[in-house]
Amino acid sequence: MSSPVLSGSYDLSSLGWNDSLSAELPAGTVPARVARVDRGAAEVIGADGHLQVHYGARVRRAAAADPVALPCVGDWAALRRLPEGRFELDGLLPRRTAFVRGGVGRTSRGGLSDDSQGQVLAANVDVVFVAEPALHATDTADLGRIERLLALAWESGGQPVVLVTKADLIGEGLDFLMEEVATAAPGVDVHAVCSLTGQGVDIVRGYLGGTRTAVVLGASGAGKSTLVNALAGETVMETQQVRAGDGRGRHTTVHRELIPLPGGGLVIDTPGIRRVGLYDMGEGVDMVFSDIEELAERCRFADCAHDSEPGCAVIEAIEDGTLPERRLTSWNKLQREAAWMASRTDARLRKEQQNRWKVIHKEMRRAGRNRP
Structure with missing residues (x-):
């Protein structure tokens, strides 16, 4: 697959390119925005318009360690020109937002x-x-x-x-x-x-x-x-x-x-979404259920579970019809899922850290055996 040389004829500022992004661009690379992704390759919009580029080794290694590092539509990419004249996707610029x-x-x-x-x-x-x-x-x-x-x-x-x-x-x-x-x-x-x-x-x-x-x-x-x-x-x-x-x-x-x-x-x-799992939640669930969060501040007990505690403002709102019971059920479900995902993420990170230390210790033992 060959790629045209980017000559600067396309106004990337119309796609959102600015000085802040320019400061993040690695030396020796040119910018492009990812318009579509495929296995191991992407269609990007660069200075000469649309072109196809393969992922470089740096991108493949990052994606193997964490799928979130895979190029995605909307990303700003750093393209590096190879000796044969084509470009490869060498890395991603820091994301401002990500869904x-x-x-x-x-x-x-x-x-x-x-x-x-x-x-x-x-x-x-x-x-x-x-x-x-x-x-x-x-x-x-x-x-x-x-x-x-x-x-x-x-x-x-x-x-x-x-x-x-x-x-x-x-x-x-x-x-x-x-x-x-x-x-x-x-x-x-x-x-x-x-x-x-x-x-x-x-x-x-x-x-x-x-x-x-x-x-x-x-x-x-x-x-x-x-x-x-x-x-x-x-x-x-x-x-x-x-x-x-x-x-x-x-x-x-x-x-x-x-x-x-x-x-x-x-x-x-985007294609239709069948499965929508929560991921790395901070305040997202609280923002969706801001009505419940506001009511919870009026509960008698600070650790109220909104189940059967006396003085629960959330239960009172359900009983007087100002809060649909479905909302509380949904809030409980998403809170449990967010907590479960957080525990799984922590477990995965611990496992990855253990694996890294195993590799380090193995290399140290090998180096020790090879000493004269």
Whole structure:
């Protein structure tokens, strides 16, 4: 595979390149932004536009140690020119933000489950659009999925926004659905969108512009690619109708892709997400359940578990109808999962440290035997 020499004809500042990133660029390399990834290679947007590059040895070693270090759509990459004239992806610049999900690994040879390993779905994003479809009036939104994606969105460092897509299909039930979704997303903007009629598309576009980057996340059939096409003003991603009978979407988009928009800004389309595991949670879950956190401050006991303790403000809110019981159930579930993931991550890191010390001690013993 050959790559063109980057001559500087493409304005990388339109993709978000700035002086801060320039200061991080290793000597002897040129910048490009990752638009799409494949096994061992990536499509990047460099000074001459799009080109394909393979991963260098440095990147492969880093990714073998930690999958989060794999190049991802939205990353800024350092490309190094090889003697034969082509470029390779030599390293990644520090990420400003990253949307990472957990629980996507397989069993490791060390006996520990790699469920604690993460996968970066999008990097250097300013806005995280969580798309939830309004299919028909008898359906309710998957509020648990929304809460889970919002926890990861808050943790990513991007601004979360919920989009109730296909809003034209629900009719008079839209207002009720919007209120229901709003209860699962305190402090987050919630908008109704219909990409086919144009409803809400300008509102979505308002979050972009300049060099801001957004990622659209959601289940298959949520209308993510249709929305991206509406934002782009042309068909840049293939779309399909949901399956007849079960209303579920097909996986039309099979890869993540960074798309510069004609009016400014960039958007990352993603395949439908089936599994959304939490990863390395800080305050993400607390942000999603800020209503429960505020109520907990009024509980009689500081260590209240919100179960059967006297003076529990959370239980009182459920009893008087101001807090849906479903919210407390979901909060407990995500808190347990976040704690479990933290314990698995700690165990994996301890195991990796033990393995490193074994290698060091082995080398020390070998050096001792070889002394004259």
